[in-house]
Amino acid sequence: MPDAADRLDLPDVGEWKRVSPRYVVVETVGTIVFGLVLAAAAAAVWLLLDVQWALYVIGAVVLITGATVAFEPRRVRAIGYQLRRDDLLFRRGIMFTRFVSVPYGRMQLVDITRGPIARWLGLADLKFVTAAASSGVLIPGLPEADAESLRDRLVELAESRRAGL
Numbered sequence: 001m002p003d004a005a006d007r008l009d010l011p012d013v014g015e016w017k018r019v020s021p022r023y024v025v026v027e028t029v030g031t032i033v034f035g036l037v038l039a040a041a042a043a044a045v046w047l048l049l050d051v052q053w054a055l056y057v058i059g060a061v062v063l064i065t066g067a068t069v070a071f072e073p074r075r076v077r078a079i080g081y082q083l084r085r086d087d088l089l090f091r092r093g094i095m096f097t098r099f100v101s102v103p104y105g106r107m108q109l110v111d112i113t114r115g116p117i118a119r120w121l122g123l124a125d126l127k128f129v130t131a132a133a134s135s136g137v138l139i140p141g142l143p144e145a146d147a148e149s150l151r152d153r154l155v156e157l158a159e160s161r162r163a164g165l
Contacts, residue, residue, distance in 0.1 A: 016080030016091070022121045023079075023141025027072045029117050035065030081139050086161075088128070088154065090137050100137050105161030106130045110151045114144070126150060 038061045046054035074094060082089045087103045109129040118124060124147040126139045142150065
């Protein structure tokens with residue numbers, strides 16, 4: 001049985017494929033829009049109900065939104081995936097890194113989705129669904145052509161593994 005530290009370091013995995021750097025724009029716009037909605041709600045409470053603590057909420061929302069936007073490029077660079085012999089390995093996260101291994105034979109659905117900003121930038125998200133509800137994996141920010149070719153490759157691998165070839 002391998003040591004736990006060896007398993008977490010993943011010494012023989014090889015090179016990670018990263019998502020498009022343009023995905024930073026998608027994440028940044030989403031964060032800013034969410035921050036604006038929260039700030040507008042707090043401003044409405046302040047203006048309509050004359051509650052002074054709403055000003056502190058607006059300040060906190062602006063501060064947290066700014067900090068989140070500052071970390072977006074690093075968060076996007078931490079997203080990666082790798083096609084291995086028997087499975088797809090996915091990782092994301094800076095402080096709390098998450099690794100998910102999806103065996104090809106367990107893939108039931110490979111789906112491509114495109115939001116409005118991602119579509120404008122030529123990006124797509126690739127989602128894998130397996131029989132286990134908690135193992136759904138989403139690779140965001142792939143160029144559309146890469147997402148489509150990866151989807152086709154994964155469907156081919158999943159069919160061959162399920163057939164036992």
